[in-house]
Amino acid sequence: MSKRVAVLTSGGDAPGMNACIRAIVIACETKGYTLIGYLHGYNGLLNQEYETLSLNATHNLIQQGGTILHSARCEAFKSHQGAKDAAKNLQALGIDTLIVIGGDGSFKGAQHLSTCWDGQILGIPGTIDNDVAGCDATVGYYTAIDTAVSSIDKVRDTADAFERIFLVEVMGRHAGFLALNAALASAADYVIVPERFDNEQQELERIINQIEARRKLKGPVSFIVVVAENVWPGGLNTLAERLSSHMQSEVRPVTLGHVQRGGSPVSQDRLLATKLGTYAVGLVGTEKTLIMIGEVDHHPVEVPLKETWAYTKPLDECSVETMLATMNQRY
Incomplete structure (x- = not known):
């Protein structure tokens, strides 16, 4: 039976989000899954605002900054009623898996949604801040x-x-x-x-x-x-x-x-976004849910969503020491 997958981008936009959407579209097309894109983040879930995504949407997409699905904050979604309404809309469309591209705030929203919806939820880290724990880098950084x-x-x-x-x-x-x-x-x-x-x-x-x-x-x-x-x-x-x-x-x-x-994503962000998006679609239909797909040492990792904000991600000590040496030089 063909799976129905949905994707949304939430929180601050980051270069490479479109590259990630493109990878998800191509992977779903390859596997025969139906893919819809919710617009304006979690607002799209509440307002049942979406569009069907196909290969036609991927032309010249990998190099575009921003997100074709748009993004927004959504205070209404934070309530229990908001999660219930979103779950009802997902069920109405027969969605099996929801992929959320965003930062830790977006992942907290995904965790909140899970209290009212028992479908599969997967996260992909997309933020220029690189403050999501459990991965080396986030898309856009x-x-x-x-x-x-x-x-x-x-x-x-x-x-x-x-x-x-x-x-x-x-x-x-x-x-x-x-x-x-x-x-x-x-x-x-x-x-x-x-x-x-x-x-x-x-x-x-x-x-x-x-x-x-x-x-x-x-x-x-x-x-x-x-x-x-x-x-x-x-x-x-x-x-x-x-x-x-x-x-x-x-x-x-x-x-x-x-x-x-803003701006066109550099090659590192395009590659990271493509790998993470493809890997996420590969998990569709499995029992794995409420996890973030990230990358550590150039290998994909699966991290429970709750762990992505449970601790503060540390700066790389080698970079810190290098900068300190630069700051202390006398010339």
């Missing part, structure tokens, strides 16, 4: 790093021209993966991430000491500080004002914002 690095490189040009201090804020929600690796790849001079942030006065003094040591050796120089969003009390402008006051020089804050969530 690699592209976001590239986008941030490209922007920081451009900021460096004008910083060098004016021998000026710049603060560049990158996204990441409450995790420092994007900030740390963007700083490393762009050869930024300093990085502030939530995982290693304890005291704002001490952090401020470290930055000042780094700048003064650099200027003592080389005279006026540019200096780039990459800052993870939500980490500095009062925001980026507050840090800029405090640093400018101490240094008696101009400090320019730059917030990259949502530009990091």
